Amino acid sequence: MSANKNGDGGWKTFIWNSEKKEFLGRTGASWLKIITFYVIFYGCLAGIFIGTIQALLLTISNHKPTYQDRVAPPGLSHNPRSEKAEFTFSMSDENSYKAYVDNIDTFLVPYSSEKQDNPQKFEDCGAVPKSYTERGDLEHDVGVRKACRFDRSILKDCSGSSDKTYGFDVGKPCLIVKLNRIVNFRPRAPASNSSLPAAIHTSYQGNLIPIHCSAKRDEEADKLGPVDYFGMGSGFPLQYYPYYGKLLQPQYLQPLVAIKFQNITKDFEMRIECKVFGENIDYSEKDRSQGRFDIKMLIKS
Missing domain, CATH: 1.20.5 (Single alpha-helices involved in coiled-coils or other helix-helix interfaces)
Structure with missing residues (x-):
């Protein structure tokens, strides 16, 4: 005790x-x-x-990363998105492609004309491909810069105005493609036709980053069928570049290209590769979305 x-x-x-x-x-x-x-x-x-x-x-800019020497050329991405880039649907089953249609609908909302009617934020940059639209240096005191309008009607058959299912109901699906944004990046158009696939030699025009889709395997080329490209030419026009970043161009819309597969062989898993071509756009085996993308598409009859 x-x-x-x-x-x-x-x-x-x-x-x-x-x-x-x-x-x-x-x-x-x-x-x-x-x-x-x-x-x-x-x-x-x-x-x-x-x-x-x-x-x-x-030492850090509010508008541009200090170092961009390790930034790869822009990736090429598409809508609708799908798991493992595989698209499987049946023309007779609306539910099998509804998610794809909804994805494109959502993606294209900012590209509607009523979303771009503010003259303080948007301007018309022409209906044909032109050279870059320079809006001053990033660090200049101009402030917020205007952006070029890109109306979804340019995508024609894949705009969603006349065809609400973007071709999925008849086995002619659309993909909406864009180059991913990189601040102050200026894609350079091909210097000559020699770097382009033979299929687009005659249709290529200057001031444009062309895109081309083909069968991943040469022996399947006859199963792909014709491919249509809708947009301002068959590629990405240069007047929409450079991009000045979210702080200076919060309303910026990158240009789009719609790809419509007109006659893919039904009940066959088609492997497709789409690539863009430019002087400063490269490809990497480690990054399959750098300058290109691969998809698998199976359309059930």
Whole structure:
């Protein structure tokens, strides 16, 4: 019993020693010194941290990444999206392609004319491919820049105005394709026809990044059928570039190309590759979306 009392007394004495005027083993003066030390110590650490962050922020642009030397050429992406880029549907079953149709509908909403009627944000940049639309340097004090209008009606049969199912109900599906955004990137058109597939030599026009789709396997080429391209030419016109970033061009819409497969062989898994062609657009085996994409399409009769 006395041991418990002694133990209790030792614990209480450690918290407050009335004889030595100590709290937790330290006098008031000792506590004042150690608290002052740690306040100064951690204050200096916080100051160093804040100072380095501020110094870093002074070197970073609000409009453009400081280093873009490791940014790959733009990826090529498509809508609708599907798991593993595989499209399987039946013309007679609306539910089998409804998700694809809904995906395109949602994607094209910003491209409706009523969404681009503000003259303070949008301007017409011509109906034929032209050279880049320069809107000043990124760091210039011009502020928010206008963007070129791109009305979905340009996509014709794949615009959704006359065909609400984008061709899926008749086995002639559309894909809506875009080049992914890179701040201040200027895609360069092919220097000559020699770098283009023979199929688009006659249709290619300047100031355009052309796109072409073909069978992934040469022996399946006859099963793909004709492919139509809708947009401003059969590619991406240069006047929509460069892109100035979300801060300066929050309303920016990149140009689109609609691809319509007119007669893919039914009940056959078709492998298709689509590629864009430009002087500064490369391809990589490690990144299958860099400058191109592959899809599988199975249309059930």
